[in-house]
Amino acid sequence: MIRSLLILTLSVIVLGARPAAAQNGASCHGGMSFGRFVEQLKQDAAQAGVSQRAIAAAAPSLVYDQGIVNRDRGQRVFGQIFTEFAGRMAATYRMQQGQAMIRSHAQAFARAEKEYGVPPAVIAAFWGLESDFGVNMGNLPTLRSLVSLAYDCRRAQMFHDETISALKIIDRGDLTPSEMIGSWAGELGQTQFLPSHYVNYAVDYDGDGRRDLLHSAADVIGSTANYIATGLKWRRGEPWLQEVRVSANVPWDQADLTVKHPRSQWAQWGVTYADGRPLPNDALPASLLLPMGRSGPAFLAYANFAAYTEWNNSLIYSTTAAYLATRIAGAAPMRKPAAPVAQLPFAEIREMQQILTRQGFNVGKVDGVLGQQSRSAVKAMQIKFGLPADSWPTAELLARLRGGSAMR
Numbered sequence: 255m256i257r258s259l260l261i262l263t264l265s266v267i268v269l270g271a272r273p274a275a276a277q278n279g280a281s282c283h284g285g286m287s288f289g290r291f292v293e294q295l296k297q298d299a300a301q302a303g304v305s306q307r308a309i310a311a312a313a314p315s316l317v318y319d320q321g322i323v324n325r326d327r328g329q330r331v332f333g334q335i336f337t338e339f340a341g342r343m344a345a346t347y348r349m350q351q352g353q354a355m356i357r358s359h360a361q362a363f364a365r366a367e368k369e370y371g372v373p374p375a376v377i378a379a380f381w382g383l384e385s386d387f388g389v390n391m392g393n394l395p396t397l398r399s400l401v402s403l404a405y406d407c408r409r410a411q412m413f414h415d416e417t418i419s420a421l422k423i424i425d426r427g428d429l430t431p432s433e434m435i436g437s438w439a440g441e442l443g444q445t446q447f448l449p450s451h452y453v454n455y456a457v458d459y460d461g462d463g464r465r466d467l468l469h470s471a472a473d474v475i476g477s478t479a480n481y482i483a484t485g486l487k488w489r490r491g492e493p494w495l496q497e498v499r500v501s502a503n504v505p506w507d508q509a510d511l512t513v514k515h516p517r518s519q520w521a522q523w524g525v526t527y528a529d530g531r532p533l534p535n536d537a538l539p540a541s542l543l544l545p546m547g548r549s550g551p552a553f554l555a556y557a558n559f560a561a562y563t564e565w566n567n568s569l570i571y572s573t574t575a576a577y578l579a580t581r582i583a584g585a586a587p588m589r590k591p592a593a594p595v596a597q598l599p600f601a602e603i604r605e606m607q608q609i610l611t612r613q614g615f616n617v618g619k620v621d622g623v624l625g626q627q628s629r630s631a632v633k634a635m636q637i638k639f640g641l642p643a644d645s646w647p648t649a650e651l652l653a654r655l656r657g658g659s660a661m662r
Contacts, residue, residue, distance in 0.1 A: 282407035288318045291405050299418045308425035315397035315431045316417075322394070322402040325438050326409075335597050336545040339570050340588065343383060344578035352378035352582040355387055355471075362459055362472040366479035371490025375583035377478050379575050380445050380565065388444040391468065392437035396420060400440040400449070416440055419449035428456065428465045435468075443467030444474045447481070455481040486561035494558035495576035497528040497551065497588055498542075506548055507633065507643035511555060511563075511626075514539040520554065528589055545573050547646025550595045551588050553577075569626060598647050603628075606647055609655045610635065 283291055295316070296309050356363050356374045363374035385391045400420055404413035420440070423429050429442075436442040442452055444467060456465035459476030466473050482488045501524030508515065508523075517540055521533040525542065533554075540554040553573070562572035577588065598606070604622035611617055615631035624632075629645040636643040639654050 282410050283405070288405055292316050292401065295401070295404065295414065295417060298414070299421045302418050302422070304418065304421045304425050308421055312397055312421055312424055312431045315395055315434075316401045317398055318405060319398050319402045322399045322438055323406045326403055326406065334570065335595070336570050336573060337551065337588075337591070337595075340574040340577055343574050344581060346587075348382045348386075349578065349581040351387060352382050352578070355381065356582070359471050359475060362475040365459070366475050369476075370479040370483035370488070372479040372482045372488050373579075373583065375579045376482065376488075376494065377475055378582050379579035380478060380482075381474065383571075383575055383578065384446040385444045388468075388471075388474075391435070391444060391446070392441070393435060394438050396434035396436045396440050396442055396449075397431060399436075399438055403440065413440065416449045419453045422453050423449060426465075427463070428452075429468070433468065443477075444471075445478045445481075447477070451481055451485065452477075455485055482561055482565075486564045488561050489558050492538075492558050493556045494562070495543075495556070495573070495580055496554045497577075497580070497585070498533070498554050499526050499528050499530065499589070500542070500544075500548065500552045501525065504542070504548075506544075507637060509542040509544045509548070509552075509644055510630075510633065511541045511543060511559075514541050516540075517554070525552075525554070528586065543573065544644050544646070545569060546591070546595045546597075547648075548642055548644040549593065550591050550646075567626075569629075595646075596648065598649065598652065602649075602652055603647060606632070606652050606655060 286294070292313075296313070299309055300306065352375065355378055363377065366377065367373060381387055397417070397420055400413055400417040404410055404417050406413075420434065420442075423434070423442075424431055434442060437446060441448055447456065447467060452465070452467065456467055456477040457473065457480050458465050459472035460466075460470050462470070464470075464473075465477065467477055483490075498520075503524040504520075505523065516537040517533045518535045518537065520540065520542065521535060526532055538556070540556050541559075543553040543555040543559075544550060545553075553576075555576075559572070559576055562576045563569070565575065566572050581587070600622040603624055604620060607617045607620040607622070607628055610628070610631040611620060613635075615634070616627055617631050618625050618627040624647065628647075632647050632651065633643050633645040635655065636645070636651060639651065641648075641651060641654075
């Protein structure tokens with residue numbers, strides 16, 4: 255899935271990437287040629303229980319594609335402000351499509367909710383975001399993508415294992431090698447499962463004896479519910495995300511997914527529902543999520559929100575997916591900020607990351623993308639400078655950092 259392959263959801267292919275050519279032998283495989291590597295991979299698959307019949311059927315598809323490796327090596331992620339991304343990806347038409355799919359496949363959605371405890375809106379939101387309900391699943395041969403990335407050294411073990419999982423899918427009769435068409439990174443089906451997730455969580459919901467996540471809507475619904483419930487530990491009957499309105503009384507340093515307080519405490523700090531209604535005065539723990547700082551949209555994120563960040567660790571994607579699910583379930587559209595929220599340009603966020611790194615912070619990649627580690631470092635420096643600690647990088651904070659005030 256996109257969640258396990260990108261830092262953020264969007265990528266730009268940089269055509270100038272030049273990884274080592276396959277014929278030279280990959281260093282992480284001891285200089286082994288690609289042909290020898292495939293033979294070793296077949297042996298590993300057999301040891302993992304894959305039949306010789308399935309291996310033979312897949313063998314013609316186990317070919318190297320330098321273009322796939324170029325995509326993986328050259329992908330460059332970029333940030334997009336949350337309201338822009340959510341406005342496009344969680345648009346009204348996608349909400350309406352999700353609601354229509356729930357009506358069209360009511361029996362499968364009802365069964366999935368009964369068996370797995372995952373609400374239809376949650377399943378439908380992922381379905382819509384990942385493939386527009388099966389319209390855009392990718393058009394590249396899965397086995398070719400997987401084996402090429404397995405031979406490359408960047409994530410060799412991961413894709414070695416995913417290739418064997420793909421062979422297991424063939425072995426148990428779910429898909430043929432020619433049917434395995436998906437994204438360049440080897441994700442399959444209408445909710446873009448990695449092969450290992452396909453093997454572990456796909457279920458036969460239409461009763462035809464196959465787990466077909468490319469063509470069977472029922473199988474997609476049941477399998478996605480199974481993965482969310484079993485793999486991502488969904489908590490039956492609990493909320494995932496609710497838009498709220500914050501007041502100036504909120505201690506901004508408490509607005510963090512790692513910080514949880516009972517709803518009664520958030521209510522005491524002046525947090526209400528988006529329409530002004532008071533929060534329940536109960537002990538249900540929640541985090542205050544400010545994807546664009548204190549001047550942008552605000553949400554209470556509950557324990558189930560962790561399923562979204564596990565699905566895709568991009569905060570923008572995960573928040574958008576959770577928000578779209580609330581819209582499909584009937585929530586009102588997100589409130590617009592009272593004034594435009596300033597966002598630092600890519601180059602300035604990268605500069606800030608460089609300064610923070612020199613100060614000893616682990617910001618992850620210095621890439622101009624505001625990930626969770628960068629947000630944590632920003633928050634720490636906001637506290638140090640006495641600024642509102644809402645984890646949102648500002649021109650004022652950058653100016654302080656440039657001035658050397660943060661030097662130890």
